[in-house]
Amino acid sequence: MAKTKTKMVYIVLTIGLSVFCQQMIVSNAIPIDHKVLDTNQDMKTQFDLTQRQTISELKTMLSQKTTKFDEFFRELLKTSKRDFHQMFLQTYGLLYERHSSIFTDMFKDLEDYYSSGSVDLSDAMDMFFHRLYQKMFQVLNSQYKFDDKYLSCVSKHMDELKPFGDVPKKLSQEIKRSFIATRTFVQALNNGKDVIKNILEIPTSPECTKALTKMSFCPQCQTSNEFKPCAYYCLNVVNTCLAFHSELDKEWNNYIDALMLLATRLETSFNIESVVDPIDIKISEAIMNFQENGGAVSNKLFESCGKPHIESKRETRDVHFEESPKFAEQPYVANPTAATVTGLDRLIQDIKKKIKKTKGFWAQLPQTICTDKHISTLIAADNKSCYNGSDFYEIDNKPESHQKSGTELNLETTRHNAIINQQNLTLKLITNKLIQAYNGQDVDLVDNADTDMETDGSGSGSGSGYGAEDNDYNLVQNNVVTDDIYFNPSTPRTPYFTVEGETNDQKSKNWSKSPKPNSPFMGKDSSFKSTLSLSLILWTLLLNYSCFYMRQRL
Template sequence: MAKNQTKMISIVIVIQLLVFCQQIIVSNSIPIDHKVIENNQNIKTQFEFALRQTITDLKTILSQKTSKFDEFFRELLKTSKRDFHQMFLQTYGLLYEKHSSIFTDMFKDLEDYYSNGNVDLTEALDTFFHRLYQKMFQVLNSQYKFDDKYLSCVSKHMDELKPFGDVPKKLSQEIKRSFIATRTFVQALSNGKDIIKNILEIPTSPECTKALTKMSFCPQCQTSNELKPCANYCLNVVNTCLAFHSELDKEWNNYIDALLLLATRLETSFNIESVVDPIDIKISEAIMNFQENGGAVSNKLFESCGKPHIESKRETRDANFEESPKFAEQPYVANPTAATVTGLDRLIQDIKKKIKKSKGFWTQLPQSICSDKHVSTLISADNRNCYNGSDITLYEIDNKPDSHQKSGTELSLETTRHNAIINQQNLTLKLIINKLNLAYNGQDVDLIDNPDSEMETDGSGSGSGSGYGSDDNDYNLVQNNVVTDDIYFNPTTPRTPYFTVEGETNDQKSKNWSKSPKPNSPFMSKDSSFKSTLSLSLVLWTLLLNSIECLYMRQRL
């Protein structure tokens, strides 16, 4: 039934075009040229292919950069964790091994925050330093026995005594703002790809198909079979076909600007590499601060919490921090990795360069389509001696931004019908921009999770004609990156119908625009069949009116 509906729409379009092109005479029977119908489908296919290819080029760039940044960060965190273990094992030996869970839990919290955002970084880092503080106090005073109540008292005085100096405060601040900025940045990149994916769901309207067919087929009705449509005529037709796409341009440009600003932060004050790489050195510095002031800190705690009981039978214990462990003479040197070889600066510079080119992408889309190799061969190289839609003459292009809202010669779109997909993507972009601005200012970001999303790492999709193709030959993308379920915002895109029923009111069309046919039901019910019959009657009246126009045009020519 769906195929019959599509065929009916194609036949109606071709009938109207044949009348306009003066190739038929109104009679009781209207012949349909199957070659013309095939041509109608071909131009639609060529347009949709060029459109999808051009938009997919941009989607591919964002997909590749998301994957590359995600790969880099995960490798950076993995390397830091490995170096931390090697350094502390060489420095503190069995003492570190016995209490290594304190440190592995900290790294797990950092990994979990980046992966799904369900970790409060401030609370996690505060817990880490409190656990380390309690354990070090016990080791420094291993001759005493401490119960949970006493250790709770010890913990309450940490902020007052500052046993680690300023390291916890500074390190927590650096980690928090850098991780928030990093995660928000990679989410925003990925969500940009999702927005483009949703844009690709927009179907070509029957009105657009009619205009495209008129542009490509009607020149054959003139004196020269070699006549091609004017270049500006193509721009105006595609401009109107993509009228709603251009409404995305403003928020898209704001989104790119916000990404570029946060990328600059990641290169400087929020540089995640400068925080994660030396994390072992900074935590070791905190431990040494406690070692140096251990006696004074312990005495103050004994005064505040009371004198603890001495162990009646002292057990043989492991070496403790009072033994003043020293760093190894030959410090551990990490093996080169993708993170250290590539470098964060190089990666961010490349991302900035690529995404900056996408500013103005949606308003430049008609130009990209008409210059695409699959379409440009059908278009005249200039705007003289070409077909302008009704004659052989010079064609003037309409560059007014709101031209699609008026009744033009190419298409007549209803101003009351808004594209639900575009509107939703604009709202999503505003949400992302707000998150990017918060991260840029070092503020907390409440990230919205979408468990149905997946990170694409294949970077597939390339083509010519758009000028936005990928040239990532210097990068070898990893195909098996860890998929993080909530790495995206949730655009919650409404579906659009494959066609609209003629004869509906504007309000009814607006409602139907956000609905899709049920999966298990046919496209046309009895009611819709009746409406289609009524539509065909209306078409016949249109044919009569167009025939009058045809006679008038013959007299003029």
């Protein structure tokens, strides 16, 4: 009876030995020698390089477009300011020079709004026209003496009298909508670049590294060195490695759509060039409106605020703005600049063309990586043998028949990646700002410092990417604050992978189970126990030798 049992044990162990060793080799359960790993890092290294280069190209494009648009607008504003000064100096001469601070302050407010968003454009333009109104009233009535109290009364009646006609209302509205749209657009481009910079901070997880190493190592486990990973096997592995990246696709596409909408507005009704270029003409028109109605306006103010005191008994001459511009014999011509040569329409069309191509970028990233020229050389081409992670195939014209890899990885989706969560939130907030600007609404874009329009193509960054939602969202921020309200610090920050099959808990339970007393292998026959113990020892030695031999063949 004992001999029969012993034979049965040997038969079972022999069959199990063959299956076990083969499966261990194919599935990489046998630890891979570190020297072998060192020589099989091509796939992992190339994956990292290709992924970083592909994402960095998108970052570089946004950075370059941000810088171009920023430079264009600053040059446009600088040119407009210079042309304004030259025109008013030639038109109004000394009178303009005496009160030029009113106009330089207006341009400073516009520059400050664009740079930091710290200026309320409605208040700034309202203050400008009130100051201009008071100065013009004093100039047109220079024979009188006005104190601060009287001038305050004059200001209160400005909206009622409309001395400048409809120019203040129209110009203020045009400036506000165009400047808000322009600044929101350039800041959205800049923040899109920052989102990508933070994405580049996500490291390749150890589980992904193992999968990539296996993809390049396992084909070499066989006698033939011609086997390469199947194309769909590469796609499966990279899809899993970049599973969190694909979660960006929806919010990224919404962000691109909103950018396209606002860009169209900037080409038409919110065209900043059509507002800034002729600003000197429009303000001059407002001044001439006041000149024409100066007498009637002054009389109404005298009735409402009282008759002012005459400054002196001497005869005063009328001092007023010229009714028509008197330019010099050689009229001033602006020097060609980047703004005048390039043209806003051409610039925006170029930006729209580039950003439109990035829709679906994150969803297509695995395909882009696997078809990259550097990666594709490591992947099996059509009509050649390939490896899918557990088996070998001859690729035919119906690849779907074997596109299920035996070593696909499972991603623990409950473990969210904090960097991706934060960037999705950032994209949502930016998109909302773009929609607000598109609808002509106020956009809260306040920053305490000048905007940093960084241009780099390295794809590197220093942002941690772990941030909390700020109720007063700052679209200009370049650094993301620490602490993530959506992430438990005790949770691992890298995606967690497991190999399909038995879980660790199940393995622990199975290995911890002790044989029951009534087991046929736990009889009272001591000779059988000795035989069984010897059999197990021999089987273990045979297993180690066989697996070692199979590995040496690699």
